[in-house]
Amino acid sequence: MNRFDNQLWKRFLVIAQPFFYPLEPGSSKVFLGLLLLLLVFLFAVVFVLVAGVTLGSQYLFPEFFNSIAPGLYETITGLIESPWIVVFGLMLILPLIAAFNYKENLQSRWQPWAFLAILLFLSVSVSGLNVIISYVSNFFTTALSEKNESEFWRFLFVYAGVFIVGIPIVALYGYTRDRLANFWRRWLTDKFLNNYFENRAYYQIESQRQIDNPDQRISEDIKSFTRTSLVFLLILLNSIIDIISFSGILWTISKNLSVFLLFYAVFGTVITVLIGRRLIPLNFNQLRREADFRYGLIHVRDNAESIAFYQGEEQESIQIKERFMRAFHNFNLLIGWQRNVDYFTTGYRYIVIILPSLIMAPLYFSGEIRFGDITQANFAFSQVLSAFSVVVSQIEALSAFAAGINRLATFSEALEPDNTTPSPGEPRIDLTIDSPLALEHITLNTPNYQKTLVTDLSLTLEQGQGLLIMGNSGAGKSSLLRAIAGLWRSGTGQLVRPDLQEMLFLPQKPYMILGTLREQLLYPYTEQGVDDQKLYEVLELVNLGYIPKQVSGFDVELDWANVLSLGEQQRLAFARLLLSQPSYAILDEATSALDLKNEERLYQKLQETKTTYVSVGHRLSLLKYHHQVLELQGDTQWRVVSAEDYQADLNVLS
Ligand SMILES: Nc1ncnc2c1ncn2[C@@H]1O[C@H](COP(=O)(O)OP(=O)(O)OP(=O)(O)O)[C@@H](O)[C@H]1O
Numbered sequence: 076m077n078r079f080d081n082q083l084w085k086r087f088l089v090i091a092q093p094f095f096y097p098l099e100p101g102s103s104k105v106f107l108g109l110l111l112l113l114l115v116f117l118f119a120v121v122f123v124l125v126a127g128v129t130l131g132s133q134y135l136f137p138e139f140f141n142s143i144a145p146g147l148y149e150t151i152t153g154l155i156e157s158p159w160i161v162v163f164g165l166m167l168i169l170p171l172i173a174a175f176n177y178k179e180n181l182q183s184r185w186q187p188w189a190f191l192a193i194l195l196f197l198s199v200s201v202s203g204l205n206v207i208i209s210y211v212s213n214f215f216t217t218a219l220s221e222k223n224e225s226e227f228w229r230f231l232f233v234y235a236g237v238f239i240v241g242i243p244i245v246a247l248y249g250y251t252r253d254r255l256a257n258f259w260r261r262w263l264t265d266k267f268l269n270n271y272f273e274n275r276a277y278y279q280i281e282s283q284r285q286i287d288n289p290d291q292r293i294s295e296d297i298k299s300f301t302r303t304s305l306v307f308l309l310i311l312l313n314s315i316i317d318i319i320s321f322s323g324i325l326w327t328i329s330k331n332l333s334v335f336l337l338f339y340a341v342f343g344t345v346i347t348v349l350i351g352r353r354l355i356p357l358n359f360n361q362l363r364r365e366a367d368f369r370y371g372l373i374h375v376r377d378n379a380e381s382i383a384f385y386q387g388e389e390q391e392s393i394q395i396k397e398r399f400m401r402a403f404h405n406f407n408l409l410i411g412w413q414r415n416v417d418y419f420t421t422g423y424r425y426i427v428i429i430l431p432s433l434i435m436a437p438l439y440f441s442g443e444i445r446f447g448d449i450t451q452a453n454f455a456f457s458q459v460l461s462a463f464s465v466v467v468s469q470i471e472a473l474s475a476f477a478a479g480i481n482r483l484a485t486f487s488e489a490l491e492p493d494n495t496t497p498s499p500g501e502p503r504i505d506l507t508i509d510s511p512l513a514l515e516h517i518t519l520n521t522p523n524y525q526k527t528l529v530t531d532l533s534l535t536l537e538q539g540q541g542l543l544i545m546g547n548s549g550a551g552k553s554s555l556l557r558a559i560a561g562l563w564r565s566g567t568g569q570l571v572r573p574d575l576q577e578m579l580f581l582p583q584k585p586y587m588i589l590g591t592l593r594e595q596l597l598y599p600y601t602e603q604g605v606d607d608q609k610l611y612e613v614l615e616l617v618n619l620g621y622i623p624k625q626v627s628g629f630d631v632e633l634d635w636a637n638v639l640s641l642g643e644q645q646r647l648a649f650a651r652l653l654l655s656q657p658s659y660a661i662l663d664e665a666t667s668a669l670d671l672k673n674e675e676r677l678y679q680k681l682q683e684t685k686t687t688y689v690s691v692g693h694r695l696s697l698l699k700y701h702h703q704v705l706e707l708q709g710d711t712q713w714r715v716v717s718a719e720d721y722q723a724d725l726n727v728l729s
Pocket residue numbers: 282521522523528546547548549550551552553554555
């Protein structure tokens with residue numbers, strides 16, 4: 076979890092690869108191979124372009140071209156006439172053959188690849204542009220120092236020309252990188268959201284408390300993952316270009332220096348990774364604590380009224396400050412370790428400034444090399460070394476990136492269907508989709524199997540009838556409904572129930588969605604078209620006929636949970652039930668906040684719809700709307716009696 080190792084690399088591929096190439100066994104090698112071939116192809120394309128421009132310019136205005144790029148035409152024609160041309164040909168053809176070979180997997184992903192190709196091409200162009208600018212500025216300053224006026228003006232215009240070509244390339248480069256990152260983010264967010272809502276993973280994750288702050292992982296972590304991945308890919312590409320361009324020069328000047336550089340870079344990387352390892356868990360915790368802090372603030376916003384009633388400001392403020400202090404202390408640790416890493420990396424960089432001279436000086440003093448060789452070696456050395464030292468220079472960003480990868484990977488693993496359900500060793504309630512609803516020898520446990528709520532429970536609910544579940548608070552009434560809904564499956568026995576599409580559950584806390592009154596009423600089937608008249612009639616049935624007028628129609632979005640009273644929210648939920656008229660309704664204390672008159676009215680309407688229903692409730696007034704009573708007596712004991720018998724028993728007792 077806290078290391079730069081193979082597992083981290085695999086985790087990175089599992090998240091990053093599917094956008095570009097399907098994830099199958101062995102497919103990562105193909106994906107990385109294709110990425111490499113894309114680079115090879117782009118280098119060849121750049122060569123063809125440079126050769127084309129050179130030959131064209133030489134043909135059209137040879138004198139001018141030779142004066143601004145002396146020797147380029149000869150180098151290009153030399154390459155074209157040498158065997159290298161075959162290599163360039165292969166660099167163009169092989170990637171195309173490979174792409175054709177894997178076209179089935181690439182076809183549906185042509186857009187990301189096209190984006191990536193453009194981005195990498197622009198990146199190579201920007202590097203090329205920098206080289207051209209360095210040459211032009213060299214000629215330009217030389218002309219100045221030699222007081223060569225005509226040369227000065229000529230290169231001033233060339234300079235301006237390069238800028239005109241360069242400006243859109245540089246601007247497009249940043250734009251393409253961010254577009255691709257954004258496009259990738261959309262794809263990845265979509266994928267995570269689909270998995271999050273599939274098989275109620277969001278519920279399982281929350282109830283098993285496996286993963287902290289999934290909201291932050293989906294919103295922030297994915298965003299920085301996509302952008303940082305691209306940034307590192309581009310840094311890597313630039314390093315490769317630098318190594319290709321300058322290591323040859325360095326090798327010809329000094330083999331000793333080249334060998335030394337390699338050892339120095341490896342040594343630096345190993346030490347940096349060893350010190351920097353500590354940064355991964357600290358970054359991981361920082362992300363978590365920042366999210367906890369933010370969640371604390373959201374919690375206050377969501378519960379503003381309750382807190383205000385309790386006058387809980389002081390307590391809340393202490394809580395949130397504690398959360399903030401956890402983020403603060405961790406951040407102090409993080410920057411402390413960043414300072415430790417900086418001690419090393421800064422030393423590493425400083426030594427580089429004098430080392431080449433130190434190695435080359437004896438050769439220079441003995442007359443083996445010229446002074447110019449030292450300056451050129453210095454430049455090549457610093458270029459190659461910085462290319463080899465990506466890890467040293469980027470360790471802080473890399474460790475934050477690694478922490479982000481781990482957060483996304485653990486989240487993605489938790490979302491896999493196998494992980495959102497109990498492991499195979501743990502007994503589970505069998506499910507049969509059929510009707511009527513029946514429980515056969517059900518023993519129900521809490522999800523962690525710590526508590527048994529009911530043993531060997533059997534009952535059948537005939538169609539069109541009502542079952543009332545009663546019992547003390549905490550006896551397991553709501554839990555039984557969770558089992559019927561399939562939210563809890565820890566236990567044994569057999570559950571027979573119709574498909575969930577035919578059932579509507581009204582939970583204990585009325586749930587108000589973020590949306591309009593219309594969507595509120597039609598939830599969860601907000602797509603169905605129901606005319607306003609029908610909606611109005613149903614609202615009348617639940618005594619809420621005044622609401623549309625009060626809020627100016629059905630299409631106004633409001634914070635319903637705060638605008639409506641609890642009883643109104645319960646009646647609104649009941650309206651949903653009367654609108655969708657499911658075959659089965661499961662009501663968990665769905666009328667507990669209502670007066671008896673309203674309760675009676677709602678149950679009468681429900682009985683008229685011929686819906687089969689299961690209610691949980693404490694009020695004896697509910698008895699008359701139900702046929703059977705399941706009483707949970709505590710200590711896993713239970714009994715099923717008819718509503719009349721239950722009432723008769725009560726009469727006897729009183
Ligand atoms: N996610 C959970 N994990 C572990 N135990 C839980 C979980 N949810 C509830 N419980 C426990 O299961 C028991 C039954 O809870 P349940 O909500 O079913 O009670 P209830 O009979 O509906 O109570 P009430 O009438 O107060 O609503 C309680 O002891 C509760 O603490």
